[in-house]
Amino acid sequence: MTPTTPHPLPWPGALPASARSRLETVLAALPEHRRTTFALRVARWWDDLVEGLAPYPDPPEVASRVVELAGTAYLSRSEDLHLLDERRSLEPDWFQRPGMIGYAAYAERFAPAGSGLAGVARRVDHLKDLGVGYLHLMPLLRPRPAPNDGGYAVADYRQVREDLGTMEDLREVAGVLREQGVSLCLDLVLNHVAREHPWAAAARAGDERYRRYFHVFPDRTVPDQYERTLLEVFPDFAPGSFTWDEELGGWVWTTFNSYQWDLAWDNPDVFCELVDVILFLANQGVEVLRLDAIAFLWKRMGTQCQNEPEVHQLTQALRAAARMLAPALVFKAEAIVGPNEVVHYLGQGRHHGKVSDLAYHNSLMVQIWSMLASRETRLATRALGRFPAVPSTTAWITYLRCHDDIGWAIDDADASAVMIEGWRHREFLSQFYSGDFEGSFAEGLVFQQNPATNDARISGSAASLAGLGRALDALDAAFDEQSAAEAATAVDQAVARVLLGYAIVYGWGGIPVLWSGDEVAALNDEGWDAVPEHADDNRWVHRPRLDWDCVVEAHGDPTSPTGRVYAGLRHLAQVRARLPHLHASVPAEVVASPDPGVFAVVRRHPVGPMLALYNVTEQPRQVPGWWASEIGLPLDQAIDALNGYPPNLSADGSVYLSTYQPVWLVRP
CATH class of the missing domain: 3.90.400.10 (Oligo-1,6-glucosidase; Domain 2)
Known part of the structure; x- marks a missing residue:
């Protein structure tokens, strides 16, 4: 039989001949189908790569260096990761699907004490029980000795913290998670390195x-x-x-x-170094990279040196380089900026859909807590309703709490539009959630008060900010039947606030992310400052070790606050997974409710609209039936997906919502 002549590889025509020759030498040991696949990916992403490298004097030269780095990394990509790449190429919306729930934690505080990364794998059943398909382990690449900004001062991108294990341990954990359908997300600090790097x-x-x-x-x-x-x-x-x-x-x-x-990102050598790091982490089985502090990369005199256009160009180039090696890898932008800026991290204009795949919806978190404190939705409706549309191939990361403090990102123009003063509302929220406002239910701590602006950020767990700690203390201190009844009501309301907040998060679309401990209504960690390097950073108050006794209690006593929150979150995940309306490609449309105590969101899907209503107050509220019909969902054709029954209607045909009740109305 005459041997077949290998087909020439389908490289992009613009790839310099010298780079092509070096690449073919690098890839020579691979079978033809592997070499062809890589060449096709280079051809697919070459233009995006070169366009993104426009900030540099010679983009094609830098692009050629990048492609050679990707080719070298491709040699060592494992068979199971090649299979994952093929699967993701056929399912590009894998992270947008309604069944996707996220979970974020510090590895050493999530795993059994002292078990390191190996212990994370022992918690997989817990994650699956909550419907989790995406696990974000907080910074675990080797940092400098303390202080190290909670691990964000990285001294070595290619090593794991010694107390957690080794890079081999990380690969094994990623493999175990992948087998269970859980994608691993890690932090990649792009803006800076430790002085010891x-x-x-x-x-x-x-x-x-x-x-x-x-x-x-x-x-x-x-x-x-x-x-x-x-x-x-x-x-x-x-x-x-x-x-x-x-x-x-x-x-x-x-x-x-x-x-x-x-780092000086105007130096192409820095770009190539970070590309190599990204390719290395992708080959360890990481499926999502959280691009930390990405807004700060490019420096320009006379500006705040945030959100400069070059940031989006370079992120596009990083993404293109990553896709050449690993189509399974997606980027998540950590850009805590205003709505007009954050959408650029998902791609706008000529960068549409070419930048990050995921971005944090910080404004949603801020507005949820604002609504719960003010019992008013007009500001949230205005602020969230003016977000520009994002590419249909991307998704928001939504959350009620995260590892960070809450900065009250209330835009003055939004506040003015609903007849309030922005600075005064920010001051109110800081006072309310630190417990200094009369009638507050919250127990938070002030973090980083700025004396020039008087802005103060807030630390605290979701349950403590929602009032559960204060309510439980009142229940313990109750001295008669009436005070016990009042305290029990306060406990019920705090649990309802947590679940309402998460209902908004789960009902927004994108990837809702649970912060570790929220599933068991974890309160503020009273011993947060016992670790010396944490003593000056009260954000550790909402970063407690996951109390496994509380997880056991949640399963054993569904009537306890812990049990109710856990069951409520499981239920939200199960209902969410059945609703095509919550696919991330379907935009969330915020609409002004006739009742300012009800927050309303519409999602219009080909199977029909979904109308989500959220009572953000302790008092019963009603939304007129005629209004729901005008939205496109007559109530006689609707069920509440959260309970499977028609909505509760008052005598005049209005939707009745009890204390802090969420309702997801859809056609059956």
Whole structure:
């Protein structure tokens, strides 16, 4: 039999011949179908890569370097990850589906004590019981010694924290999760590295190549010019954005802390280094990368050095490079910015659908807590209703709580549009959730109050901010039947607030993410400051170790607050998975409810509309039936998907909502 002649590989025509030759040498050991697949991916993503590299003087040259890095990584990609890539290529909406629920945790606080990454695998059944298909383990790449900003001061991108295990352990955990249908998400800190990172160490040792990896200035002249427009991230314990380093012999840019050195992304060598890191992590089985502090990458004099256009261009290039190796990998932008800015991280204009696949919907979290405090929905309706449309191939990450504090991102123009003052409302929310406002149910802690603006952020667990801790204390202290009844009502209302908040999160679309402990109504950790390196950062108050006794209680006593929250979240996940309306490609349309105590969201799907109604008050509320019909959902044709029955109607045909009740109306 005459041997067949191999077909020429389908490289893009613009790929330089020298790069093509080197690539074919690198890939020579692979079977033809593997080489063909890689060449097809390069051809598919080449234009996006080159276009995204426009900030650099010679985009094709940098692109050729990137493709060679991807080809080298492709050699070592495992068979099971190649299979995952094929599956994801056939199911590109895998992360958009209604059955997708997320969970976020610190590995050492989620796994059994002392078990490290191996212990995470022992919690998979717990995740599956909650409907989880996406697990975000908080920063676990090796950081500098404490203080390290909770792990976000990375000293080595290719090693795991020693107390958690090894990179081999991480690969094994990713494999176990993947077998159970759970995708692993890790943090990738893009804006900065620790002062102890090898690149920074080389710069301090006088290596000019690595010195150019950072923004270094001989005196304060240029830093002072930048400082005129920069915002302080941590004004309490890290004022300013530049730090003098004696070994370096210069002022280095440090947006966050003095030990976190901002990378110079205007240097293409830095871009290529981070591409190589991304490819390495993809080959460990990571399926989602959270691009930490992405808004800060590009520096421009006279601006806040956030959200510059080059950030979106370079993210497009990073994504294109990643897709060449691993179509299974998606990006999540950690950009806590306003609605007009955050949509750019999912792709707008010529970057439509080409930037990140996921982005945090921080405004949704802020507006949920705002509604619960004010018992009013007009501000939320205005603020959330003006979000521009996002690409149908992307999804929001929605959440009630996360590892971070809550900054009251209330836009002054939104506030003015509903006849309130933005600064006054922000002040009210800070006072309310720190428990300093009369009648507050919350128990939060003030974090990073800015004396110049008086803005104060808030730390605290979801259950404590919703009033459960205060209500349980009142129940324990009850001295007669009446006080016990009042306290029991307060407990019921706190549980209802938690579940209402999560109903809004689960009913928004995208990927709703549970913060570890919320499923068992975890309260503030009273011993949060017992660890010395945590003592100055009260965000650790809402980062407790998952109390497994509470998980056992949730299963054993469904009438307890813990049991009710756990069962409620499981129920939300199960109902959500059955509703095509909640696919992320279907936009959420915020509409003004006739009752300002009811928050209303419509999702229009070919199978029919879904009308979600949320009573954000302790008092019963009603929404007119005629209004629901005008939305497109006559009540005689609707059921509440959350209970399977027709909506509860009053005598005049209005939808009746009890205390903090959510209703998801759909056609049966």
